[in-house]
Amino acid sequence: MAASAPSQVYSAPGRRLSLTERLRLGLNNGRISATLILLPPALILFTLFVMLPLGESFYYSFFNWNGYGVPTDFVGLQNYQRIADHSVFHVAVGNTVKIVAVSLFLQMPLALLLALLIYRKTPTNAFFRLVFFLPYILAEVAAGLIWSFVFDGNYGVSASLAQSLGTEPFFILADRDWAFVAVMTVIVWKYFGFHMMIYIAALQGVPEDLVEAARIEGAKRPQIVRYVLVPQIKPAIIVSAFFAIIGALQVFDLIIPLTNGGPSNQTHTIVTYLYTFGLTRLNIGFGSAVGVILFIVAITVAVFYQRFFMKRGQS
Incomplete structure (x- = not known):
C-alpha cells in the first residue's frame, strides 16, 4: 500500500489563496506553530514593560503628583x-x-x-x-x-x-x-x-x-x-x-x-x-x-x- 503524500496547497499564478488555504499552508510549514509558541511571551513582556508604563505615564501626566501615594490633584492639561x-x-x-x-x-x-x-x-x-x-x-x-x-x-x-x-x-x-x-x-x-x-x-x-x-x-x-x-x-x-x-x-x-x-x-x-x-x-x-x-x-x-x-x- 503506497503511503499518502502530505497535503499541499497549490494555487494558480495570480490567484490569491483563501484564508483556509493560507492556514493549511502555515500549519504545513510550521509558521503558525512557531507564532503560537513565541508570540504570547513577547506580547506579555511588551505589555508589562512597555505598554503599561506608557499608559501610566499618560495617566499621571494629568495630575500634579510627587510620586507618593495615589494621585488625586487632577490638573488636566496644565502640565x-x-x-x-x-x-x-x-x-x-x-x-x-x-x-x-x-x-x-x-x-x-x-x-x-x-x-x-x-x-x-x-x-x-x-x-x-x-x-x-x-x-x-x-x-x-x-x-x-x-x-x-x-x-x-x-x-x-x-x-x-x-x-x-x-x-x-x-x-x-x-x-x-x-x-x-x-x-x-x-x-x-x-x-x-x-x-x-x-x-x-x-x-x-x-x-x-x-x-x-x-x-x-x-x-x-x-x-x-x-x-x-x-x-x-x-x-x-x-x-x-x-x-x-x-x-x-x-x-x-x-x-x-x-x-x-x-x-x-x-x-x-x-x-x-x-x-x-x-x-x-x-x-x-x-x-x-x-x-x-x-x-x-x-x-x-x-x-x-x-x-x-x-x-x-x-x-
Missing part, C-alpha cells in the same frame, strides 16, 4: 501648558535638534570616511578599527567624567594647554556659549566608532568584482567610492542614520556627568530636562508629561523614517 511655556524646554528641544544635525552631518560622514580608509582586512586596519571603536565600548558615565576632567580649567588637559601657551585658563563647561559645543564634541567622539563599524561591515560585503570592473574601466578612487561603494552600502547608511536620530533623542548619560544641564540650563536635552525638572524635583506628573511628548516624537520619527526612507532603501 503640558507649563512645558510649552517653559523657556528651558525650548532650549532642550533646540539642543536635541542640534545633536541630531551634528550626528547626521558630522558624525556619520566622519565614520564613513574612516570606514572607507580601513575597511579592508589587514592587521594595521584591524588595529585602527579597535582604536576608533574603543570610545563606544566605554560607559557613557565614565566617558562624561573623563571629559569633565579634560575640560577642567584648573587641573585638566585644557588647563595644561593654557599654561603652556601662557594664557588664562578657559572653563569651557562653565561658558554659556561653548559648553554645548564641548558636549557635542564628546558625543561625536563617543559614537562615531559605532557607525564606522556598521559601514565597515557593509563595505566588506561589497563584491570585489564590482570594484575591479570599475578600475578596469578607468575609474579613479573617488569615482569608485561615489559610484560603486557608497550606493552598495546605502541600506547600511539608512539604518545608521536611524540609529543616530533615535540615539540623539535619548542623550542623557553623557550630559549629566559633564554639565548636569548647566551652566544656566543651557546644555539640557529633552531627557535631561525630564530628569532635572521631573524626577529630581519630585514632580512626577510634570515629568510624565515630558515623557509622553518624547514618546510621541520618537514614534513619529520612527514611523516616518520607516515609511519614507527604509522602504526606499530596500527597493
Whole structure:
C-alpha cells in the first residue's frame, strides 16, 4: 500500500489563496506553530514593560503628583501648558535638534570616511578599527567624567594647554556659549566608532568584482567610492542614520556627568530636562508629561523614517 503524500496547497499564478488555504499552508510549514509558541511571551513582556508604563505615564501626566501615594490633584492639561511655556524646554528641544544635525552631518560622514580608509582586512586596519571603536565600548558615565576632567580649567588637559601657551585658563563647561559645543564634541567622539563599524561591515560585503570592473574601466578612487561603494552600502547608511536620530533623542548619560544641564540650563536635552525638572524635583506628573511628548516624537520619527526612507532603501 503506497503511503499518502502530505497535503499541499497549490494555487494558480495570480490567484490569491483563501484564508483556509493560507492556514493549511502555515500549519504545513510550521509558521503558525512557531507564532503560537513565541508570540504570547513577547506580547506579555511588551505589555508589562512597555505598554503599561506608557499608559501610566499618560495617566499621571494629568495630575500634579510627587510620586507618593495615589494621585488625586487632577490638573488636566496644565502640565503640558507649563512645558510649552517653559523657556528651558525650548532650549532642550533646540539642543536635541542640534545633536541630531551634528550626528547626521558630522558624525556619520566622519565614520564613513574612516570606514572607507580601513575597511579592508589587514592587521594595521584591524588595529585602527579597535582604536576608533574603543570610545563606544566605554560607559557613557565614565566617558562624561573623563571629559569633565579634560575640560577642567584648573587641573585638566585644557588647563595644561593654557599654561603652556601662557594664557588664562578657559572653563569651557562653565561658558554659556561653548559648553554645548564641548558636549557635542564628546558625543561625536563617543559614537562615531559605532557607525564606522556598521559601514565597515557593509563595505566588506561589497563584491570585489564590482570594484575591479570599475578600475578596469578607468575609474579613479573617488569615482569608485561615489559610484560603486557608497550606493552598495546605502541600506547600511539608512539604518545608521536611524540609529543616530533615535540615539540623539535619548542623550542623557553623557550630559549629566559633564554639565548636569548647566551652566544656566543651557546644555539640557529633552531627557535631561525630564530628569532635572521631573524626577529630581519630585514632580512626577510634570515629568510624565515630558515623557509622553518624547514618546510621541520618537514614534513619529520612527514611523516616518520607516515609511519614507527604509522602504526606499530596500527597493
